[in-house]
Amino acid sequence: MDHFERRGGVLHAEDVPIPRIAEAVGTPFYVYASATLRRHAQVFRAGVGEDALVAFSVKALSNVAVLKVLASEGLGADIVSGGELARARSAGIPGERIVFSGVGKTRAEMTAALEARIYQFNVESEAELRTLSEVASARGSVAPVALRVNPDVDAGTLDKISTGRKDDKFGVPWERAPALYDLARRLPGIEARGVDLHIGSQIASLAPFEAAARRAGDLIEHLRAEGHDIDRLDLGGGLGIPYGDGVTPPDPAAYAAALRRVTDALDVRLVFEPGRMIAGNAGLMIAGVIYTKAQEARSFAILDAGMNDLIRPALYGARHAIVPVAERDGDPSPFDVVGPVCETTDLFARDVPLTAPAPGDILAFKTAGAYGAVQASQYNTRPLIPEVLVDGDRFAVVRRRPSTEDMLALEELPDWTDRPAD
Ligand code: LLP
Secondary structure, three states: OOOEEEEOOEEEEOOEEHHHHHHHHOOOEEEEEHHHHHHHHHHHHHHHOOOOEEEEEHHHOOOHHHHHHHHHOOOEEEEOOHHHHHHHHHOOOOHHHEEEOOOOOOHHHHHHHHHOOOOEEEEOOHHHHHHHHHHHHHOOOOEEEEEEEEOOOOOOOOHHHEOOOOOOOOOEEHHHHHHHHHHHHHOOOEEEEEEEOOOEOOEOOOHHHHHHHHHHHHHHHHHHHOOOOOOEEEOOOOEOOOOOOOOOOOOHHHHHHHHHHHHHHHOOEEEEOOOHHHHHHHEEEEEEEEEEEEOOOOEEEEEOOOOOOOOHHHHHOOOOOEEEOEOOOOOOEEEEEEOOOOOOOOEEEEEEEEOOOOOOOEEEEOOOOOOOHHHOOOHHHOOOOOEEEEEOOEEEEEEOOOOHHHHHOOOOOOOOOOOOOO
């Protein structure tokens, strides 16, 4: 369920008509509904149980104002960089609700996370474990660790967003895990308390989640038999959401019930890292039509948003439903919806039914809250588009559009006057 509904034919974000935001902010922009963010946080927490840690995967939607809404619902943060740590902290998320994932944590990032007293480092290799041990023991602290194990489960999702197969770069191989826990026990500054896994994203069935959790349960029992105190199981994120493409993933309640059933007897604190499920349906990208044109075989609607603003279609072949913000009477005809970027892949979707689109019309891309704004770039020197947060009948720009001067401000001409001229 989302909070983007039509009233009198006009799409609203909660109680705010989208054309009103467009007038104030200018297209293109992202808009997020606080009510949807809150609802998803509540549904997820209720499903997995209040005692579990639900650490929102910040990479999905990292705007600080959004994180603050989620923090107020009791969510923590799953971070993958020092930058995301800073975001989580400035949104008021306490260290005890932060888990740190990722294959390439630097010493500086480890130090910052130790200073913030985070809940857990999800360690992905022996080299990382040894480095964390050095960094933590040098400052006299102990790093709580879960080893990310690779369960060799195929999540059945897009190849580019699968992470839990044995040839993916993530985690430590299953067979190596017991030896690494033994090593962790011997290393100073490390306290190995958990098992962590994450098998991929936009997963549309329960079976791979259950299989991975079962394998994790076997591992925990094995480790305990070897004398390790394992009291946490981090099941990662990955639950898919409907994109209007006919795929209907399980709902969060069914997902939570299945995973609780599989892990019930283990007596561990569960950790979850949902991203898309919380943020996906909570956001739209809004774009304006600049031109339309008819070629021999096809008609195009050319928008002011491009692949640099929403790269999922170009990168993964992902589909986002595209609908007019204001309905118009008449028969629709098929248009290829494209952006202004000088790349053939700057094509959002073919054959979108639109009724007499014209310059100035506004279109909405649905389900764009997750992995939308965060993956944007300034390719073609196009400014990152604003993000707007709605709450009831109010809206606020929570990230402004940079000016051209802002975009150029980090660049400098080299001062080579000290080198003698030839
Ligand atoms: N935990 C870890 C360790 C992850 O790598 C991810 C996502 C998540 C949690 C959150 O997964 P979610 O619940 O959102 O599926 N850019 C791609 C998705 C990449 C996902 C990367 N990892 C897309 O636009 O579809």
